Amino acid sequence: MAILLDGKKTATEIKAEIAAEVVQLLASGKRAPQLAAVLVGNDGASETYVNNKEKACREAGFSSRVLRLPATIGEAELLATVAALNADDLVDGFIVQLPLPGHINEQKIIEAIAPEKDVDGFHPLNAGRMVIGLPAYVPATPAGIMDLLERYKIATSGKNCVVIGRSNIVGRPVANLLSQKSYPGDCTVTLCHSRTKNMKEICLQADLIVAALGIPEFLKGDMVREGAVVVDVGITRVPAANKSGFRLLGDVKFDEVAPKCSYITPVPGGVGPMTIVSLMKNTLKAYSRQWGIKN
Ligand code: GUN
Numbered sequence: 020m021a022i023l024l025d026g027k028k029t030a031t032e033i034k035a036e037i038a039a040e041v042v043q044l045l046a047s048g049k050r051a052p053q054l055a056a057v058l059v060g061n062d063g064a065s066e067t068y069v070n071n072k073e074k075a076c077r078e079a080g081f082s083s084r085v086l087r088l089p090a091t092i093g094e095a096e097l098l099a100t101v102a103a104l105n106a107d108d109l110v111d112g113f114i115v116q117l118p119l120p121g122h123i124n125e126q127k128i129i130e131a132i133a134p135e136k137d138v139d140g141f142h143p144l145n146a147g148r149m150v151i152g153l154p155a156y157v158p159a160t161p162a163g164i165m166d167l168l169e170r171y172k173i174a175t176s177g178k179n180c181v182v183i184g185r186s187n188i189v190g191r192p193v194a195n196l197l198s199q200k201s202y203p204g205d206c207t208v209t210l211c212h213s214r215t216k217n218m219k220e221i222c223l224q225a226d227l228i229v230a231a232l233g234i235p236e237f238l239k240g241d242m243v244r245e246g247a248v249v250v251d252v253g254i255t256r257v258p259a260a261n262k263s264g265f266r267l268l269g270d271v272k273f274d275e276v277a278p279k280c281s282y283i284t285p286v287p288g289g290v291g292p293m294t295i296v297s298l299m300k301n302t303l304k305a306y307s308r309q310w311g312i313k314n
Contacts, residue, residue: 021280030292041080052306060090112138163293180206184231240275
């Protein structure tokens with residue numbers, strides 16, 4: 020049976036390391052790092068993500084700010100909010116939670132964020148710098164996956180890696196990072212998507228599979244070879260007869276896949292908690308730049 024890549028435990032450890040750094044900063048008379056989040060409308064999943072980010076910030080001694088704006092807000096008004104956060108010296112980094120309502124041009128908003136405060140790493144400058152291997156803010160989910168692989172000392176050099184899903188937030192950046200000349204990295208990466216032929220045959224060649232397509236239980240047991248490492252990025256809400264009215268399903272059919280794996284992430288408690296600490300690491304990086312502290 021596979022070893023669980025325990026994101027919850029690893030994230031707790033990293034959060035404690037970040038909290039210790041914050042204690043040192045405060046002891047030397049500096050202010051706490053600040054992360055701000057802009058939440059437009061009241062999408063349930065986005066609310067949950069932002070609440071979790073706020074809670075994690077509190078736990079690590081960051082200050083945090085959530086700007087809740089109505090779904091009816093105009094693009095110009097949202098751009099003005101972004102400009103105000105860019106100009107606010109107390110805000111080290113901020114995110115605009117996606118997706119945005121349909122009448123707002125998401126890309127225009129992302130490009131309005133000052134790259135040095137873009138702790139999501141979605142601005143083209145950060146995305147481009149990451150692709151060519153320059154220091155950049157790396158999107159939180161891919162960064163969290165890389166940290167998890169590193170903390171569990173998963174061998175990646177020369178391995179066949181299959182990434183399923185080509186989103187700008189996860190699939191493409193993680194495929195890029197895994198192909199870079201570094202550890203974790205040095206993989207031979209295949210990026211699969213909805214038009215891929217022979218998905219099963221390709222997956223069966225993989226030493227490492229990152230499933231990030233957003234289709235619950237897509238990756239079945241017969242698509243995974245013995246000893247593979249599987250990282251499940253999916254968190255789809257499906258209706259359930261419990262208090263919240265839903266439960267979370269990953270992109271991996273866990274019961275079938277786990278018995279074949281050497282390592283696998285659970286859902287929940289795998290990639291999700293790692294994502295939040297990566298965002299905090301990026302915020303600390305943004306803060307340190309502002310204070311002239313080398314990192
Ligand atoms: N929506 C889903 N994931 C993310 C994320 O990492 N950042 C932002 N801003 N929105 C998201």
